[in-house]
Amino acid sequence: MTFTLFPDARLTLAREALTGLSVGDALGSRFFVPGGAVAPWPDALPPGPWPWSDDTEMACSVLGVLAAHGRMEPDALALALAAHYDPARRYGAGAVELLELIRAGTPWPVAAAAAFDGQGSYGNGAAMRVAPLGAWHADSVRRAADQARASAEVTHAHPEGIAGAVAVAAAASLAARARLDGDRPEPARLLAAVAGALDPAGEVHRGIRRATALLGRPAVEVAAAVGNGSRITAQDTVPFTLWVAATLLHDYPAAIRACVEAGGDVDTTAAIAGGVVAAYTGVGTPGGVPEGWLAAREPLPAWLTTAA
Incomplete structure (x- = not known):
């Protein structure tokens, strides 16, 4: 089907992906266990508010740039990420160092290329914030891929982090x-x-191929085979989360539960899978982000409401 996607529709799709991402992040954070151990899914979810982490804070910057410019502008994203980041949101040490450099005036290409002794970051940070950008480009996967690459390069110079x-x-x-x-x-x-x-030739690609071969298997088994984010790398995180999203695209609560039950970097796996699934299900719909979960999530930052 050919269609025209107007700016308001793009923004709505991106906002709902952000909702799925942020609720997954916030709820997943309640089950995060240092060392990657598994916290079983409870009979009743913890009471709110559920604070969100760096996944959501950076995704808000992505959406803010899209709303302001209609496309990804790397310079604007670098400034937004540096301006809004709060280390208390559980940023990794590498991200803190890079964003402090940008805050101090270091050009982002220099800061990103210098990370990890010059090899660049292949962490999962660029992947965990990008679902709203993908939903924004519902009319073109190629455009989504190109813009995602531009958004990732601001902080991740390594090919796997970009992939x-x-x-x-x-x-x-x-x-x-x-x-x-x-x-x-x-x-x-x-x-x-x-x-x-x-x-x-990339590891993320190979991981997605391995995950595809495991369709129909239990989520915990798939996570054991391709990773659950415990190593905090794109290679160790993205294949499993996209297996979850592809398998449970119609069922947001089930997708988040699968991430929780697999353990690992639960807030990030739930954020990635939740953002993709919510791009399909929406919010408050059958199979979508439950209204009660959204009400329990900490409100998004006030600056985003004026930007987007």
């Missing part, structure tokens, strides 16, 4: 497109389309 963001943005674009078309893709078809946006 993680491209994969998540492509998945969110496909999910939002499926919502508009009314055509839910089969899990294997969605994952194949995501893999097609990546360099086949």
Whole structure:
């Protein structure tokens, strides 16, 4: 189906992806256990408010830039990430060092390239913030991939860190497109389309291929095979989260539960899977982000409401 996606529709899709991302992040954070141990899903969820972490704070900057410019502007994103970051939101040490450099006036290409002794970061940070950008580009997976690359390069100079963001943005674009078309893709078809946006020689690509071969298996088994984010890398995080999203694209609560039960970097796996799934389900719909969960999530920052 060919269609025109107007700015208000783009913003709505991106906002709902951000809602899914932020609720997943906030609820997942309640189950995060240092060392990657598993915290079982309870009979009753913890009472709110559920604070969100760096995943959500950075995703808000992504959406703010899109709303202000209609596209990803790396310079604007670098300034937004540096201006809004709060180390108390559980930023990693590498991210804190990089954002402090940008705050101090270091050009972001220099700061990103210098990270990790000059190899650049292949952490999962660029992937965890990008689902709203993918949903914004529901009309073009290629455009979503190109813009995700531009957004990732601000902080992640390593090819795998960039590939993680491209994969998540492509998945969110496909999910939002499926919502508009009314055509839910089969899990294997969605994952194949995501893999097609990546360099086949990369580890993220290989991980998504391994995850595709495990469709139909229990989530815990898949996480054991391809990673659950415990190493905080794109390679260790993105394949599992996209397996969850592809498998449970119609069921947001089940997707978040699968991430929690797999353990690892739960707030980030739930943020990535939640952002992609919400791009398809929306909020307060059957299978979508539950209104009660949204009410329990800490409100998003006040600056975002004026920016987007």
